[in-house]
Amino acid sequence: MNFLFVFNSGVAKHGSFEDFMIELGRQIKVRGDRAGFVFPRIGDKNVAEEIGRVGEVFVVDGDWGDKAVVGRILDVVDGFGADVVNTHFCDFNSFFCFYRALRRRGVRGVYHYHGEILPISEMAWWKRWVSSIRFFSWYADLIITVSEANARFLRFLNVRPLVEVVYNGIDLGRFDGHCVDYDGLARYGIGRDDEYVCYLGSLNEGRKRVADLLEIFRRVLQRRKGVKFLVMGKGDVDRFKGIASDLGIGDSVVFTGLLRDYPYGFISGAKALVSASKQESFGLVFAEALLLGVPVVACKVGGIPEVVVDGKSGFLVDRDDFDGFADRVVRLLDDEQLRNEMVAFGRDYVRRNFDLRRQVERVIDALSKKDGV
Numbered sequence: 282m283n284f285l286f287v288f289n290s291g292v293a294k295h296g297s298f299e300d301f302m303i304e305l306g307r308q309i310k311v312r313g314d315r316a317g318f319v320f321p322r323i324g325d326k327n328v329a330e331e332i333g334r335v336g337e338v339f340v341v342d343g344d345w346g347d348k349a350v351v352g353r354i355l356d357v358v359d360g361f362g363a364d365v366v367n368t369h370f371c372d373f374n375s376f377f378c379f380y381r382a383l384r385r386r387g388v389r390g391v392y393h394y395h396g397e398i399l400p401i402s403e404m405a406w407w408k409r410w411v412s413s414i415r416f417f418s419w420y421a422d423l424i425i426t427v428s429e430a431n432a433r434f435l436r437f438l439n440v441r442p443l444v445e446v447v448y449n450g451i452d453l454g455r456f457d458g459h460c461v462d463y464d465g466l467a468r469y470g471i472g473r474d475d476e477y478v479c480y481l482g483s484l485n486e487g488r489k490r491v492a493d494l495l496e497i498f499r500r501v502l503q504r505r506k507g508v509k510f511l512v513m514g515k516g517d518v519d520r521f522k523g524i525a526s527d528l529g530i531g532d533s534v535v536f537t538g539l540l541r542d543y544p545y546g547f548i549s550g551a552k553a554l555v556s557a558s559k560q561e562s563f564g565l566v567f568a569e570a571l572l573l574g575v576p577v578v579a580c581k582v583g584g585i586p587e588v589v590v591d592g593k594s595g596f597l598v599d600r601d602d603f604d605g606f607a608d609r610v611v612r613l614l615d616d617e618q619l620r621n622e623m624v625a626f627g628r629d630y631v632r633r634n635f636d637l638r639r640q641v642e643r644v645i646d647a648l649s650k651k652d653g654v
Contacts, residue, residue: 284309284648285317285363287354289345289370292332293324296543297565297637299332300452304641306335312645317361319354321345337361346375355382365389365648367425373417380420391648392418394426397488397560398434398583412438425647427563428584445647448587449563450640453632456572462546469511469535477509477535478610479551479575481544481566482558484516490557491516492524493603497557499528500607505614508533511547515539549573552620553613559600561585567595568635571627576620578609588635594627 284305292299302318309316316336323329323340332338339357343350358366366388368376383390394414418424418440425445426432432444463473471477478498486492491512498510510533512521518536525534537544548554554570554577561583568588570577577595579585591597596609613620 282312282314282649283317283362283364284314284645285319285358285361285366286336287319287366287368287371289321289368289372291322291324292320292328294541294543295325295328295331297449297451297569299325299328300455300637301450301641302332303335304450304452304637305644306332308638308641308645310335315361317357317363319357346372348375348378351375351379355379358383358386358388363388365391367391367393367644367648369393370395373413377417377420380417384420389422389648390420391423391425392421394424394431394435395562396431397562398431399560400582401434401437404437409437409439414438415440418442423647423650425644428587430584430587431562447643447647448635448640449565449568450637451565451568451572451631451635452637453572456545456569459545459549459573461550462544463550465544465546466511466550469537471509471511471535475509476507476614477511477551478553478555478614479511479513479548480555481513481548481570482556484512484514484518484521488558488560490559491521494555494557495521495525495528495530495534497555497603497606497610498534499530500603501610501614502530502533504607504611508552508614510534511537511551513537513540513544513547545573548575551575553578553595553610555579555606555610556585557600557606558582558585564588568631571595571624571631574624574628576613576623576627578606578613580606588631590626590630594623594630 306316318332318336319339329338341353380390415438421442423442425447427449429446432446435444482489484491518538525531548570554575556579563584567577571594577589580600581597582600589595598605
């Protein structure tokens with residue numbers, strides 16, 4: 282069987298999602314089948330070479346929103362002789378005709394929905410019947426999504442095909458045995474005796490609410506002096522430095538910008554990983570933090586409660602409860618025994634539910650079904 286995976290992702294670095302690609306290819310190769318991977322570009326040649334050892338790699342450069350470029354992806358489908366195509370991060374509007382063309386070719390089309398979701402209570406009633414994803418779904422044979430929260434959202438929108446939930450997976454071995462990177466932290470002004478909490482993600486004021494997270498940290502500092510906040514991620518660092526300065530916490534917040542390598546040694550020294558995201562379909566970073574021995578404080582939205590068990594592996598708060606958020610961060614800073622209990626529970630929970638090999642097996646099983654059920 283020929284499996285073709287179409288990723289609207291530039292393979293910029295080796296992270297958990299690249300592990301997912303490699304494991305897909307490995308398992309398909311072991312089965313005696315073929316795997317192909319289509320990307321708009323390759324940012325990290327070493328990762329591309331790893332993927333190439335377990336499958337065939339195709340690059341279709343250009344704007345994937347352009348119908349002519351999407352047509353070139355269909356040429357890859359034909360040349361590869363795909364039996365099933367699984368797309369990731371591909372726009373509904375641009376790929377509507379793509380999925381219709383797959384249907385005409387008799388190729389099974391499976392859409393992988395990682396998208397962010399809104400609370401159903403905030404959705405207009407007419408969205409149940411009129412939405413781009415509902416129209417798009419008429420030509421998909423299956424939708425795989427990454428959380429039960431996503432599945433509820435999709436079913437609210439009355440998508441046509443079956444929706445199957447397969448959680449994101451983590452290569453558990455990559456998160457074993459990491460020590461705190463004191464030398465690396467020292468370059469950012471965090472010493473061995475400093476207590477800090479951390480954030481890892483894009484610097485986005487809308488969905489990720491980094492400005493709100495800075496306000497929450499200001500309230501943490503009112504209760505707990507001397508703590509630092511390590512902010513790791515790509516974005517307008519200068520702008521957020523300005524916000525931190527205006528809040529009077531500039532000396533306590535450290536911005537790294539985009540880090541080339543995954544910051545195992547930075548996360549593992551934190552007392553908590555924090556996130557104020559108002560939308561999150563899953564949240565791999567929360568599971569990764571738990572594996573590294575760090576409890577989580579986040580908002581009770583989307584798929585996060587399926588990754589972080591409130592009161593067991595971290596704390597979940599209402600998204601507008603800034604004081605409650607700050608209180609829980611302070612509680613973790615003050616209570617080492619609680620942190621250790623949460624980490625023990627969280628590590629076990631992640632290992633049981635989000636093992637990469639098992640999740641990839643489930644994806645391949647779903648893709649292999651002939652009748653869509």
